């Protein structure tokens with residue numbers, strides 16, 4: 001049976017937007033005094049004012065996030081959230097659904113792109129299964145499977161309210177655990193064949209932008225399949241008519257995307273800086289910001305994906321990507337690639353001489 005989201009709420013009696021069930025802790029404000037001290041420190045360094053560009057901004061915001069004069073960001077984690085998508089049956093990806101499970105095993109062996117890049121950045125890689133079709137969940141993967149794949153959102157909402165709640169909570173709790181272990185920089189990543197269709201539909205629902213303008217080729221689909229992908233998204237949005245971000249997540253989202261929403265919420269609650277990757281992670285971050293606007297202060301954009309919706313979402317979040325490398329992979333590969341820039345930002349502020357060290361007056 002087809003039904004609209006509002007009816008789901010009525011059926012289950014859950015006021016998803018009002019109860020703030022994801023708020024395991026309050027999101028702390030940034031430490032503005034520490035930010036001010038960091039800004040002063042950056043100005044005092046032996047270089048023209050502003051010449052280290054975004055590296056300066058990173059250092060200042062990290063100081064505000066951590067409350068530390070020299071933020072200790074040695075502990076970094078990449079969390080690859082995995083889930084399959086019912087809509088993949090509509091022929092919207094260039095690859096079959098089995099690839100999701102195969103890639104999970106690849107992550108475990110340390111052989112995926114994200115493993116290589118995370119290792120270079122000395123970041124830990126954690127893999128969590130929220131909804132893959134793979135059974136049993138391989139040892140080494142965190143088993144938090146809510147359901148084997150989402151429903152095909154061309155026919156019915158992808159998830160139920162309670163499934164979304166479970167998946168978001170997985171992310172929030174995982175972020176809390178990592179924060180408790182001293183992780184200061186987190187990069188939510190994902191694996192899920194078909195998830196650029198889900199993410200583009202979410203981006204369209206969030207921004208109201210034209211589906212034709214924001215839908216890309218994901219894994220590299222043909223012209224013909226791109227037209228089909230756009231049609232799938234239009235049909236799904238016409239069917240469900242989501243009225244807000246949470247309704248959109250329920251109707252056209254994914255389990256791994258909901259889990260990433262939780263990671264961003266949990267990261268902010270734990271004063272962790274969250275580095276976004278490409279389209280899928282950014283749409284999850286944008287949903288988290290809709291749920292809790294304070295999340296935005298904890299977000300950093302790593303790279304600009306070739307997916308057109310990514311630029312649109314970054315503009316909406318008013319964030320500038322550090323890297324433009326025409327990547328379109330996901331997994332948190334772009335975020336991992338950007339991790340060393342964060343170390344660079346801190347090292348520069350910590351180790352450069354100041355004008356005072358040279359016996360020169362500071363710039364006005």
Ligand SMILES: Cc1cc2ncn([C@H]3O[C@H](COP(=O)(O)O)[C@@H](O)[C@H]3O)c2cc1C
Pocket residue numbers: 092093094095099103190191192193194195196197217218219220329330331
């Ligand atoms: C081998 C392989 C490795 C990947 N790693 C990330 N993705 C990326 O591609 C998928 C999204 O694209 P689409 O919507 O077109 O299916 C996601 O799983 C994403 O993380 C991969 C895709 C493949 C094929």
Ligand SMILES: O=C(O)c1cccnc1
Pocket residue numbers: 196217218219277278279280281305306307310327328329330331
């Ligand atoms: O932007 C992304 O994250 C992306 C793009 C294509 C395929 N998978 C992920």
